[in-house]
Amino acid sequence: MxxxxxxxxxxxxxxxxxxxxxxxxxxxxxxIKDDNTPxxxxxxxxxxxxxxxxxxxxxxxxxxxxxxxxxxxxxRKSWNEYWLIDPLDxxxxxxxxxxxxxxxxxxxxxxxxxxxxxxxxxxxxxxYRLARxxxxxxxxREAFKIVTSKPKRWEKIVIGRYSNNNKGLKEHLKxxxxxxxxxxxxxxxxxLIAEGIYHYYPKFGRCSEWDTAAGVxxxxxxxxxxxxxxxxxxxYNLTKDIIxxxxxxxx
Numbered sequence: 726m727x728x729x730x731x732x733x734x735x736x737x738x739x740x741x742x743x744x745x746x747x748x749x750x751x752x753x754x755x756x757i758k759d760d761n762t763p764x765x766x767x768x769x770x771x772x773x774x775x776x777x778x779x780x781x782x783x784x785x786x787x788x789x790x791x792x793x794x795x796x797x798x799x800x801r802k803s804w805n806e807y808w809l810i811d812p813l814d815x816x817x818x819x820x821x822x823x824x825x826x827x828x829x830x831x832x833x834x835x836x837x838x839x840x841x842x843x844x845x846x847x848x849x850x851x852x853y854r855l856a857r858x859x860x861x862x863x864x865x866r867e868a869f870k871i872v873t874s875k876p877k878r879w880e881k882i883v884i885g886r887y888s889n890n891n892k893g894l895k896e897h898l899k900x901x902x903x904x905x906x907x908x909x910x911x912x913x914x915x916x917l918i919a920e921g922i923y924h925y926y927p928k929f930g931r932c933s934e935w936d937t938a939a940g941v942x943x944x945x946x947x948x949x950x951x952x953x954x955x956x957x958x959x960x961y962n963l964t965k966d967i968i969x970x971x972x973x974x975x976x
Contacts, residue, residue: 744770744774745819748765748767764816769792772793772813776793787801790812809832809961815910818886825911836962837961838938843940849865851864852916854942854947871921873924876903879905881924885909891930894927907923912939915937915943915951918974925974925975932969934962
């Protein structure tokens with residue numbers, strides 16, 4: 726990816742973040758989709774802006790967004806390369822007034838990410854990684870290389886804000902010792918492991934591919950990894966349901 730496109734994507738997500746924040750005071754207005762997840766006006770507005778702009782920037786690259794997930798597998802299975810985006814990851818956090826929501830953009834090639842960008846509109850922080858390069862955090866237009874950290878005494882485990890009652894997670898945590906848990910929404914969990922704040926993120930239960938792709942690539946570029954419960958890397962666009970398996974994100 727050339728530097729000019731990267732700068733355009735950072736500008737794109739910054740503007741999409743401004744659109745989202747314009748709806749923040751009215752985030753309690755939402756609908757429930759068929760998959761029992763919420764949909765706000767911010768989701769739709771961010772989706773439309775991101776997709777329309779990406780189509781202009783890269784007209785030959787297909788786009789799969791959470792809000793365009795109706796694209797049939799018969800069409801997208803032939804895609805060698807495509808954008809995979811979540812216009813507003815952490816919608817429930819957004820509705821509840823939490824700052825832990827973000828925009829996620831990944832470029833998938835041959836069923837694996839080759840670029841990842843995550844933007845926190847509330848904190849105005851970008852995280853990104855280019856292919857074969859280290860992961861970067863950008864705040865106040867200053868860029869910093871980020872790296873994971875090892876637990877010194879206590880392992881800091883981060884979980885989703887709404888995951889407390891997940892049976893698989895409860896059983897998994899029973900096997901751990903010397904740890905404390907923290908709750909955080911959206912793909913920002915990957916980013917905070919990547920910059921050394923947390924050490925481990927176990928995910929059990931439903932999680933869509935647009936929730937993981939950018940974060941996986943960013944965490945890998947900071948020294949971490951993400952594997953399923955069979956210790957295999959996650960793959961993308963291989964199934965009809967666009968669901969990632971349960972996984973472990975490790976520093």
